[in-house]
Amino acid sequence: MAATLRDVAKLAGVSFKTVSNVINDYPHVRPATRAKVERAIAELGYKPNLNARSLRSGRTDTVALAVPELNLSYFAELAGMVIAAAEESGLTVVVEQTGGDRDRELALLRSPRLSMTDGLILSPLGMGQEDAGALDVPFPLVLLGERTFDWPCDHVTMRNVEAARAATEYLLASGRRRIAVIGEYEGEVMGSARLRLRGYREALAAHDVPYDASLVVRATLWHRADGARAMHELLDRDVPFDAVFGFNDTMALGAMRVLQEAGRRVPEDVAVIGFDDLDEAAYSIPSLTTVDPGREWLARTALGTLLERIAETGPKQPPRTELADFTIVERESAPRN
Amino acid sequence: MAATLRDVAKLAGVSFKTVSNVINDYPHVRPATRAKVERAIAELGYKPNLNARSLRSGRTDTVALAVPELNLSYFAELAGMVIAAAEESGLTVVVEQTGGDRDRELALLRSPRLSMTDGLILSPLGMGQEDAGALDVPFPLVLLGERTFDWPCDHVTMRNVEAARAATEYLLASGRRRIAVIGEYEGEVMGSARLRLRGYREALAAHDVPYDASLVVRATLWHRADGARAMHELLDRDVPFDAVFGFNDTMALGAMRVLQEAGRRVPEDVAVIGFDDLDEAAYSIPSLTTVDPGREWLARTALGTLLERIAETGPKQPPRTELADFTIVERESAPRN
DNA sequence: GCAGAATTCTACAACGATGCAAACCGGGTT
DNA sequence: AACCCGGTTTGCATCGTTGTAGAATTCTGC
Secondary structure, three states: OOOOHHHHHHHHOOOHHHHHHHHOOOOOOOHHHHHHHHHHHHHHOOOOOHHHHHHHHOOOOEEEEEEOOOOOHHHHHHHHHHHHHHHHOOOEEEEEEOOOOHHHHHHHHHOHHHHHOOEEEEOOOOOOHHHHHHHOOOOOEEEEOOOOOOOOOEEEEEOHHHHHHHHHHHHHHOOOOOEEEEEEOOOOOOHHHHHHHHHHHHHHHHOOOOOOHHHEEEOOOOOHHHHHHHHHHHHHHOOOOOEEEEOOHHHHHHHHHHHHHOOOOOOOOOEEEOOOOOHHHHOOOOOOEEEEOOHHHHHHHHHHHHHHHHHOOOOOOOOOEEEEOOEEEOOOOOOOO | OOOOHHHHHHHHOOOHHHHHHHHOOOOOOOHHHHHHHHHHHHHHOOOOOHHHHHHHHOOOOEEEEEEOOOOOHHHHHHHHHHHHHHHHOOOEEEEEEOOOOHHHHHHHHHOHHHHHOOEEEEOOOOOOHHHHHHHOOOOOEEEEOOOOOOOOOEEEEEOHHHHHHHHHHHHHHOOOOOEEEEEEOOOOOOHHHHHHHHHHHHHHHHOOOOOOHHHEEEOOOOOHHHHHHHHHHHHHHOOOOOEEEEOOHHHHHHHHHHHHHOOOOOOOOOEEEOOOOOHHHHOOOOOOEEEEOOHHHHHHHHHHHHHHHHHOOOOOOOOOEEEEOOEEEOOOOOOOO
């Protein structure tokens, strides 16, 4: 059995509360006593029982992070960043996968498992405006990555519309006019899809390029295979296009693969731009031009915001929205000119 | 404040212990009482405080999973599988990143944070034989992915030597003779590197192909960029080669990219085979032939083994080793013929 | 050498749950 | 009518820690 405060206390010949005081750096402990206790701690290899500490103090120093799935590189890299940032603050992270499923997202918000955490960072995909009520929870909650709706909690998110518009304008500036889009999802559940589509349309409108629905291909899950499937569909439609905007890198890469199988040269025949700036984007053939939505900042800010909420004592502050800056990363699949 | 057992009890007009009995499905509760209590639970939205439960019962229903970094797709996908499997058993998973760093791995094994978990699944990279003692820990521990050493705990791992040998023989069978290797790491810390190199050499020996050290390129971290760097180094050496065996997919993909930049055709000039069977391998250009080390099985078995250890009551059983079956997944970068 | 103030240490009560054992409550035996 | 016996319910101790309040000790100044 692991040693407890009392074991240490007995060995050191003090009361167990004194040991607790030593551990918590209570100022009024005589150096000699402290040394004695520390020796006993070392000798027994004592480690505090964090469960007991949490029960007593109400703080768990653990946060939950819920993403659709780690299988999607975007979320894997994001999760890695959140965990690394948490580690710096001495926090533990429990990771949950929702599969982007509304019911699982809602279930998570009500889960007793959250009683083991101080708060939750949620990347929702399935929930919609009708679920706003479910977000009014009695614990700190930060939404990461969406901002479609008027929801009663903090958001840390990216400039989806502006970034998509910039990506589209980038393609337009390089002379492309028939720009296909992969990842639209009319179900309207997935916030980013709608927002990025809006940015795309704004760019077209600003440049007097007509919007052509036959260039828009839907994809619900945003996996590599979805991008591939979408590109097959686009090719089957037999409409001309000279560029593709994938709503995420993974789909763009899947699409690029199919494109090249079909004999189209990238970027000569078709320019391809993605969204996310995954590690992988720099090493595909050709390397993928993409939008860096500011992930590192997103991860750190989401955690920072959550920690502020956790530390908050007085009356609840109104929800805040934090927006990351994006940049376009030029690579081979869509050269600037 | 969240409702407690006592709040529910007061509302239902029973003792708080009866509420506890209802929650724990204690058999001798009158249906009428049970209904009354359940109504009160619903009305208050009572959720058990898992910290308190853990403190009392000693079980946390949480396990820790430590991987080098989620940034590496292999570990991200693996982590996703472990979490999904845990979810099925009603377990929570806390994810830690060690960076493959020995000191952080060792620190983790001694971390008080583990007192919040029932056990640990560790994917060690940095530790060596001299650290065997550190693995003799007072909690359930399963090593996932390495089996270089004689360590006093359960291992769930892959057939590194056999799989690497099979991959090499696959290339040999397709007529390649100058097979380069990327990912060797003489530091000998990283078990897989040594084992896969051994498999490679065994295959060569079995087919009377001489081992040529100038075909072996080291890489310590196994990222995409490491594969790219290694391939640059190999090209600089200016030795002829007609195939490349990347010790993981990520490096193989990075290398393949450089190879094509340099004008070598894959697979005509150089066949490429990887190791891991990432999602991504099916969508690269060309798609990547690789070894599927049985990851899904590894993830499930690691968790299953850990759960068995956790459930274990009597004297500690001797450590076990579980080995996954591998398969070679033929794709374009290295056709069978 | 002693009062009074500081410092250092300790006792006790939580935190919210579970395990154990005892108490209760009817109906069937004797 | 006392007794026993399941099924049901309850009270108490406990898990390992921290907060509060007060007791014990040491220090200070005269």
